Amino acid sequence: MEKVKVIEIKKSVFAENDKDADALRSELKGRGVYLLNLMSSPGSGKTTTLIKTINLIKDKIRVAVMEADIDSDVDAIKIKEATGIQSIQLHTGGMCHLDAEMTRQGLDNVALEGIDLVILENVGNLVCPAEFDTGAVRNAMILSVPEGHDKPLKYPLMFSVCDLVLVNKTDVLPYFDFDMDKCREYVAMRNPEARVIPICAKTGEGVGQFADWLLAEVNNWKNK
Amino acid sequence: MHELGIVFYIIRDAKQAALENGVEHIDTVVMNIGEVSTVVPEYLCDCWRWAADKEPMLKGCELKINPIPAVSWCDACKSEYATVPHGKKCPNCGSGATWLLRGNEVEIKEIEIKE
Numbered sequence: 001m002e003k004v005k006v007i008e009i010k011k012s013v014f015a016e017n018d019k020d021a022d023a024l025r026s027e028l029k030g031r032g033v034y035l036l037n038l039m040s041s042p043g044s045g046k047t048t049t050l051i052k053t054i055n056l057i058k059d060k061i062r063v064a065v066m067e068a069d070i071d072s073d074v075d076a077i078k079i080k081e082a083t084g085i086q087s088i089q090l091h092t093g094g095m096c097h098l099d100a101e102m103t104r105q106g107l108d109n110v111a112l113e114g115i116d117l118v119i120l121e122n123v124g125n126l127v128c129p130a131e132f133d134t135g136a137v138r139n140a141m142i143l144s145v146p147e148g149h150d151k152p153l154k155y156p157l158m159f160s161v162c163d164l165v166l167v168n169k170t171d172v173l174p175y176f177d178f179d180m181d182k183c184r185e186y187v188a189m190r191n192p193e194a195r196v197i198p199i200c201a202k203t204g205e206g207v208g209q210f211a212d213w214l215l216a217e218v219n220n221w222k223n224k
Numbered sequence: 225m226h227e228l229g230i231v232f233y234i235i236r237d238a239k240q241a242a243l244e245n246g247v248e249h250i251d252t253v254v255m256n257i258g259e260v261s262t263v264v265p266e267y268l269c270d271c272w273r274w275a276a277d278k279e280p281m282l283k284g285c286e287l288k289i290n291p292i293p294a295v296s297w298c299d300a301c302k303s304e305y306a307t308v309p310h311g312k313k314c315p316n317c318g319s320g321a322t323w324l325l326r327g328n329e330v331e332i333k334e335i336e337i338k339e
Contacts, residue, residue, distance in 0.1 A: 006337075009241050010332070013237060
């Protein structure tokens with residue numbers, strides 16, 4: 001009979017990425033750069049939200065954006081045209097998420113000198129990006145009203161890793177059976193610490209609160 | 225379809241382990257996959273076949289899945305319960321002060337080499 005040699009490994013496949021992410025975070029800390037990982041499903045209004053928000057804060061802090069998509073550079077161009085800030089496109093080469101190493105490679109292409117805040121717009125997807133620590137200081141996600149208030153029940157991991165949940169497209173609330181109280185309750189079930197801010201990127205409602213949150217976060221990161 | 229991304233991580237770690245142990249070809253990789261890890265074993269195995277066969281060290285290597293049932297712990301009544309049917313809420317006392325004990329694993333348990 002053939003003999004089989006067994007080598008025990010017992011190691012999480014995410015262990016290496018977690019290490020890379022911690023290294024990236026401390027490096028960014030040293031350079032005074034705050035990295036926000038922004039996640040959502042496709043079509044939740046990430047790019048529009050970013051444009052509105054960046055225009056509110058770009059005179060106070062220096063912001064850059066990294067857009068991650070499987071393909072195309074429409075979002076990076078849109079952000080640059082609408083805000084005038086540095087915006088680059090990352091292609092994930094078919095992958096549904098970014099990991100810490102890909103984030104680092106992206107940051108290598110950003111002129112970080114003098115930049116206070118880098119916003120990483122992750123691939124539109126509620127499953128995979130939640131599993132991979134990118135090295136960001138905080139995770140935020142956008143949930144839009146048409147998607148329904150039960151998303152935190154369906155995508156538990158995404159909501160448990162997010163520090164901030166923006167509920168976008170509040171202008172269409174009258175047309176949907178979206179229950180904001182239920183949404184807050186479900187988010188709290190996944191992460192009692194998570195903050196929920198209802199916004200409407202189109203009208204600008206609530207975007208100021210997100211902008212204030214970002215300014216406070218960046219300030220805190222630089223001075224702590 | 226995050227299974228393909230995960231497969232690339234498995235390949236990297238398995239190859240690393242083989243190099244460290246002076247092994248030239250791995251015949252089986254055994255994975256611990258938790259019930260609530262969000263990894264679908266069938267997809268993982270399909271992606272594995274496609275990607276592993278492109279690596280000389282892993283050509284024909286089998287991926288075996290060792291499923292780990294999800295179990296939660298209730299801090300309020302100090303009991304364990306099956307996570308999947310009950311979620312965050314303890315079926316024994318109704319408390320929400322619960323957390324996952326196991327069932328979130330995506331790890332390489334071991335690799336096997338025919339001698």
